[in-house]
Amino acid sequence: MRTGLRKWSLLLGAAAFFALPLTSWAQLSTADIASRDNMEAHIGNLTGHVNARSTYDYKRYCVSCHGDLGDGNGEVAQWLDPPMWPKPRDFQMGVFKCRSTLTGSLPTDEDLFDTIARGLDRSAMPQWSQFTKQQRADLVAYVKHFSPRFVTEKPGTPITIPPEPEVTPERIKAGREVFARVQCWKCHGVQGMANGPSASTLTDDLGRPIAPFNFTEGSRPKCGDTDRDIYKIFMTGLDGTPMPSFADNIKPDEAWDLVFYLRTFMQGASKAKELAKTMDLKPVNPNP
Amino acid sequence: MHVLSRSSLRKVVRSAISLVSFTLLLAPFVLISAKPAKAIPAFARKYGLRCSACHETWPILNNFGLKFRDNGYQIMNDRDAPIWQNPSYWPATFRMTPIWHRFSNLQAVDTYTGASTANPYGTQAVERITSSGVDLSGLDFHTGGTLYKNISFYLLPSSDPTGAFHFETVMTRFDNILGSSWLNIKVGRFELNNLLSEKRAVGLTADGGIYQTYHFIPVGDGNIFGQMGDNQLGIEYVGHSYNDRTRVSAALLDSNDGNVNLTLGANSYSGFFTFDQAVDAGKWDVQRLGAYAFVGQAATYYKTSGGVPIAGSGVGNKGFSRIGVTTQFYFGPHFDVNFVTQHGEDNAWFGQGYGNAVATDGDGGVTCTGPTATTPGCPPNNTPGTTLSALARAPSWNGYTIEARYVYSPTLIFLGRYEAERMQQQATIGTPQNIGNINLWDFIARWNPFMSNRAGMALQAEYTVMHQVGTGPTVGLTTANLNDNEILLGTDFDF
Numbered sequence: 001m002r003t004g005l006r007k008w009s010l011l012l013g014a015a016a017f018f019a020l021p022l023t024s025w026a027q028l029s030t031a032d033i034a035s036r037d038n039m040e041a042h043i044g045n046l047t048g049h050v051n052a053r054s055t056y057d058y059k060r061y062c063v064s065c066h067g068d069l070g071d072g073n074g075e076v077a078q079w080l081d082p083p084m085w086p087k088p089r090d091f092q093m094g095v096f097k098c099r100s101t102l103t104g105s106l107p108t109d110e111d112l113f114d115t116i117a118r119g120l121d122r123s124a125m126p127q128w129s130q131f132t133k134q135q136r137a138d139l140v141a142y143v144k145h146f147s148p149r150f151v152t153e154k155p156g157t158p159i160t161i162p163p164e165p166e167v168t169p170e171r172i173k174a175g176r177e178v179f180a181r182v183q184c185w186k187c188h189g190v191q192g193m194a195n196g197p198s199a200s201t202l203t204d205d206l207g208r209p210i211a212p213f214n215f216t217e218g219s220r221p222k223c224g225d226t227d228r229d230i231y232k233i234f235m236t237g238l239d240g241t242p243m244p245s246f247a248d249n250i251k252p253d254e255a256w257d258l259v260f261y262l263r264t265f266m267q268g269a270s271k272a273k274e275l276a277k278t279m280d281l282k283p284v285n286p287n288p
Numbered sequence: 289m290h291v292l293s294r295s296s297l298r299k300v301v302r303s304a305i306s307l308v309s310f311t312l313l314l315a316p317f318v319l320i321s322a323k324p325a326k327a328i329p330a331f332a333r334k335y336g337l338r339c340s341a342c343h344e345t346w347p348i349l350n351n352f353g354l355k356f357r358d359n360g361y362q363i364m365n366d367r368d369a370p371i372w373q374n375p376s377y378w379p380a381t382f383r384m385t386p387i388w389h390r391f392s393n394l395q396a397v398d399t400y401t402g403a404s405t406a407n408p409y410g411t412q413a414v415e416r417i418t419s420s421g422v423d424l425s426g427l428d429f430h431t432g433g434t435l436y437k438n439i440s441f442y443l444l445p446s447s448d449p450t451g452a453f454h455f456e457t458v459m460t461r462f463d464n465i466l467g468s469s470w471l472n473i474k475v476g477r478f479e480l481n482n483l484l485s486e487k488r489a490v491g492l493t494a495d496g497g498i499y500q501t502y503h504f505i506p507v508g509d510g511n512i513f514g515q516m517g518d519n520q521l522g523i524e525y526v527g528h529s530y531n532d533r534t535r536v537s538a539a540l541l542d543s544n545d546g547n548v549n550l551t552l553g554a555n556s557y558s559g560f561f562t563f564d565q566a567v568d569a570g571k572w573d574v575q576r577l578g579a580y581a582f583v584g585q586a587a588t589y590y591k592t593s594g595g596v597p598i599a600g601s602g603v604g605n606k607g608f609s610r611i612g613v614t615t616q617f618y619f620g621p622h623f624d625v626n627f628v629t630q631h632g633e634d635n636a637w638f639g640q641g642y643g644n645a646v647a648t649d650g651d652g653g654v655t656c657t658g659p660t661a662t663t664p665g666c667p668p669n670n671t672p673g674t675t676l677s678a679l680a681r682a683p684s685w686n687g688y689t690i691e692a693r694y695v696y697s698p699t700l701i702f703l704g705r706y707e708a709e710r711m712q713q714q715a716t717i718g719t720p721q722n723i724g725n726i727n728l729w730d731f732i733a734r735w736n737p738f739m740s741n742r743a744g745m746a747l748q749a750e751y752t753v754m755h756q757v758g759t760g761p762t763v764g765l766t767t768a769n770l771n772d773n774e775i776l777l778g779t780d781f782d783f
Contacts, residue, residue, distance in 0.1 A: 053571065056621045060698055061352070064338045064741060076336035076741055084372065117531075119365060124336050126363040129531035130351035132568045219366040268467070 029069055029092065033146055041109040041140035048109070048137030050145050057135055058142050065124060066091060070146030076124075082204075083211035086123045094149030095205070095240045098223035103237040103245035105156025106149060112140045114224070121220045159235055161228055162252045167260045167271045169279050175261025178254050180284040182246055187212035190283040192265030197286075202242045210241055215265035230259050331356070332741040334377060334433065335363055339739045340698035344624070346736065346744050346782075347488045348693075351566070351574050355532035360440040360463030360472065361433050369437040379433035383426075385492055387748075387778025390420035394771050396761035412763045416771075425492045425778075428456070438463045442478070455548075457519055470527035477521045477546055481537040481562045483578050483614040484626045484691065486517040490703060493774040496730035496752035499689050500707045501612075501630050506683040506715055507724040507759055510643035510667050511634045513543040513558060513586040514608045520546045520560070533566040535578075543586040551599040551646055558584020564614065573618035582610040588635075588642040589670035597645040597669055604670050606635035606643075626691040631712075632684065636676055639683040639715025645669040683715040687726075699736040705729070723758040734780075745781035750774070 041048035048054070058066075067074040070091035077088050089096070098115045099107035116136050119127035131139070144150040165171065179185065187202060189195040192215030204210045213221060223233050235255055237245030250258065263272035264281065332339050339346045342353030349357065362368035370377070395417045398409035432442035439462055446456035459476030479487045484499070491497045502517030522541035528534060543556040564578025587602025612630040619625075637643070644667045668674075687709035694702045709726040734748045752774040760768035 053621060060338075060340045060621075064341070065336065079336055085367070119363075121366050123365060123367075126335070126337075126341075126352075126365060127531075128352070130355055130574065132570055132572075132574055134568075134570045135573070217366070 029071075032148070033069065033092075036145040036148070036151060039141045039145035039150060041113070041137050041144060043109050043113045043133070043137050043140065046133055046137040048134070048139070048141035050141050051138060053135065054138035054142040057131070057139055061128065062139075070143065080124055083202075083209040086120075086210065087206075087208060088124070090206075091143050091146035093240075094147030094153075097238040097240060099156070099236050099239065100158035100232055101156025101236060102159060102247065103239055106153055108155045108158060109137075109140050109144075112143055113137065116140070118224060120222050122222070159232065159247070160252075161231055161235075162256070164227055165253070165256055167263075167275065169275050171257045172260050172264060172272055172275060172279065172281065174254065175257035175259070176281065176284060178250060178258045179261055182249050184258075185284055185286055187242070188215065190286060192216055192262065204242070205240045212243075215262060216267065218267040227256075227259050227263070230262060231255050234258065331361060331379075331433070334373060334379065336741055338698075338741050339744050343698070344693065344695055345490070345698055345701040345734065346739060346746065348490065349485070349488060351532065355528075358472070358526060358528045358532055358535065359469070360438060360461045361442075362438070362440070362463070366437075368434050370434055379431055381430040381782050383428040383430065383780070383782040385425040385427075385778060385780045387423050387425055387492060387776050388421070389423040389425075389493070389778070390418065390775040391494065392416060392418040392773050394760045394768055396763050414761050414763055414768045420775075424451075425497065425776075427451075430782075435460075438465075468527075469530050472526045472528075474524040474526065475522075477519050477548075478524065479519050480516055480539065480560050480582075481524065481526065481535075482516060482580070482628075483562070483564055483576065483616060484628050484689065487519075490701070490732055490734055490746075490748070490780075491705070491730055491750060491752070492748060492778065492780065493730070493750055493752040493776050495728060495754040495772055495774060496705070496732075496750060499628070500709055500726050500728050500754075501628055501687045501689040504630070504632065504685065504687055504709045504726065505634070506639060506685060506711060508641050508715065509634055509638050509683060510588075510641040511586060511608050511638035512545050512644050513552070513556075513584065514582055514610050514632070514634070515545055516560075516580075516582055516610060518546050520544075521548070522557075524560075533568075533574075535562070535564050537562045541584070543584055549599075552587070552602060552644070555602055556585045556587055556605045558582065558586070558608075566616075569618075572620060573624075575618060576614075576616040578614045580610075580612055580614065584608060586638075586643055588637045589672075589674075590645040592669065592671065599646050602646075604637075606637045608632075608634045608638060622695050624693050624695070626693075627688065629686070629688045631686050634683050634715075636680045636682045636715065637670060640676060640680050641668050642670045643667070677716070679717040680715060681713065681717065684712040685724075686710050686712055699739050701732075701734050703730075703732040703734070705731075720758070725757045726754065728752070728754045743781070743783035745779060748776065748778055748780055750776040752776075 037050045039050050063074055064076050065074040065088035066072055067077065072088040072090035074088060080087055094106060096107045096111070099111050101107055113136050116131070116139055117127060117129045119125050185196050186198045187196045189199065194212045194214035196212065199212050202210050202212060221230055221233060223229055235245060235247045235250070237243055260272040263270045264276035331342065342349060342356055344350040356363060393416070394414050396412045397415040399413050400410040403410040427447040429445045432440065434440045441460050442457050444455065444457035445453055447453045455477065457478055459474055459478040461472065461474045463472045465471040465473065479485065482502070486499045486502055489497065489499065498517055503515050505511055520541045521544055522539050524537060524539035526537045539560040541558045541560060543558050544550065544552045560580070560582045562578060562580045564576050566574045566576040569575045585605035585607050587604055588606050589602070589604030590597035591601040591603070592598060610630055610632045612628060615627045617625045687707070689705065689707045691703065691705040707726065707728040711721060711724050714721065714723065730750065730752045732748060732750045734746050736744055736746045738745060754770065754772045756770035758767050758769060760770045
């Protein structure tokens with residue numbers, strides 16, 4: 001018995017000894033992160049750098065949520081309770097929701113640049129639109145330098161978005177069919193109210209509860225509220241969340257149909273919404 | 289020397305291995321679970337942002353804070369309404385300022401020289417009086433925030449240094465009407481849309497705690513209504529671009545200087561208009577340039593009953609104006625300069641002391657109830673038949689405030705301010721040109737030992753010097769200049 005205990009102690013001790021470096025991961029990653037201080041961001045004519053200004057701005061505006069190490073463990077992260085208040089992004093993972101690039105790839109610098117100014121609706125991430133463009137470019141470099149992915153991988157190529165066609169009743173009906181076919185309703189509900197049968201079971205990649213987007217609430221979609229933004233959201237997916245990319249399931253033309261159909265759920269004036277009023281548009285039937 | 293036996297040695301080694309194993313097993317959990325102890329004011333607590341997100345240094349707003357305020361205390365994330373908050377959240381903040389304060393000024397002091405039965409105090413001489421001690425510069429109970437999406441309020445009961453309370457701010461806001469950031473309405477008693485906010489000044493001394501430019505009136509002038517630094521009663525329209533780069537406001541105000549109960553010019557109104565535009569200056573940050581105009585009318589004649597002015601009966605309106613430009617220049621993240629100019633003009637009646645016949649204490653209390661003509665110290669009343677002297681004319685002046693801030697970090701700021709007020713035209717022909725001119729210097733070092741999203745505390749050292757020509761004590765026929773200096777050391781905290 002005692003010999004068995006001793007053996008287990010030795011085994012566990014040895015395991016812990018070899019696991020110890022993992023505990024000092026945070027300390028190691030500080031040096032690791034610092035090694036990427038030469039990270040740059042390129043947005044149009046602007047070049048962003050990790051410099052005194054971006055360090056200052058990050059520590060003034062971002063650190064309380066995203067943490068000193070960009071790991072999403074800032075001092076207030078503990079008070080953010082998902083799904084109501086999503087946890088801050090862990091920049092070290094290099095996984096971002098709002099991209100113009102295919103799922104699984106890194107976002108472009110412009111994607112991160114836009115996200116900083118746009119903020120993320122229904123989260124604690126405000127719209128930091130008061131920054132100068134140079135400040136934002138520098139912050140993009142600063143955000144990137146947390147993740148080794150930006151050293152080893154290149155950003156994905158932005159998807160091609162065909163020109164937006166004219167919205168017609170036929171296109172709205174076609175969008176409804178796409179909505180039914182790819183089973184958007186399972187999470188978003190048949191009327192876009194985020195009450196589909198799977199809604200309450202969703203978790204993000206880290207196992208934390210997450211809520212689907214409620215189209216009827218009046219909110220702006222997280223990654224922008226233009227028709228092109230909505231197109232991008234379901235063709236690129238929101239990485240790190242259960243929202244997949246439908247690039248393989250939806251043809252570009254069909255994607256516009258879906259955008260128009262989704263607009264019929266959303267508050268605010270739109271031609272799709274106006275047309276929907278004149279149509280006998282019933283919610284999709286989940287049990288045909 | 290005690291020598292261990294072989295078996296004892298094995299036991300010790302095994303025990304040591306077990307202890308090390310146990311420690312190694314626990315180490316990851318201890319290291320992973322170790323969190324820094326964190327210490328929230330109302331809005332920071334609501335949104336989980338540090339004070340420094342909205343404040344250049346607390347309480348001065350930065351551009352993000354300005355946008356947050358312009359949006360009706362909302363970050364516009366569709367989770368601003370209280371329904372989304374934890375029910376235990378209460379949007380209240382207390383601000384207190386225990387200080388040590390040294391105040392030194394000139395006063396007319398009895399010398400007892402030549403004292404007699406008829407004149408028991410003798411002659412007077414101008415003498416510097418200096419007093420010091422632990423003091424309070426005020427106590428504020430702030431509560432404000434959203435009532436519903438795009439509907440918010442602010443309530444601020446505040447005490448003056450004597451401990452007397454009044455409602456500094458009471459207002460309701462309706463923002464983003466029709467979904468437009470250009471359509472926001474504010475009703476109640478509120479601070480005017482001054483780019484350089486007096487209510488957010490870090491100065492705590494008596495002279496340095498206000499902006500002289502916002503309160504200046506010529507010596508003997510009776511227009512207490514054009515006080516840009518005082519919170520005013522009225523309704524204000526504010527519009528701004530989505531990113532708050534362009535801001536415009538227009539307020540219709542009672543000419544009451546914020547006094548409640550319609551005690552003063554109940555039948556007169558004034559307007560306060562502002563416009564400012566910010567530009568992206570790259571690495572130099574955002575630069576802002578604006579202008580304001582405060583124009584209005586106020587009563588000079590209050591009807592009387594038995595000679596006593598009747599509150600709220602003001603008629604005989606005369607005009608006044610204050611116009612100027614404001615700038616906010618940032619030179620990178622650590623240094624900024626704020627500049628406000630003013631050109632002011634009052635009607636000649638105000639210049640002769642008319643306008644405040646009911647004489648209030650500034651918070652609605654009436655301090656002069658005697659018949660105007662017979663009670664010394666009561667302001668004059670423009671009763672029927674009153675005429676102005678041939679020497680009377682409309683006073684005018686120019687002034688400016690320049691405030692430079694070195695923000696080493698959000699927790700450490702050094703601030704220097706200079707204010708100059710210069711008479712352009714005196715109210716009475718023959719009055720020396722410089723009577724009433726002001727020079728003020730204020731130097732502040734303010735350090736926040738901690739500033740979290742839960743609470744903030746600042747340790748402040750401040751030195752203020754103020755000179756005003758011809759408003760010091762009068763001895764015989766000679767009036768000295770006002771010559772104050774103040775030293776303040778203290779704490780300023782909120783939670």
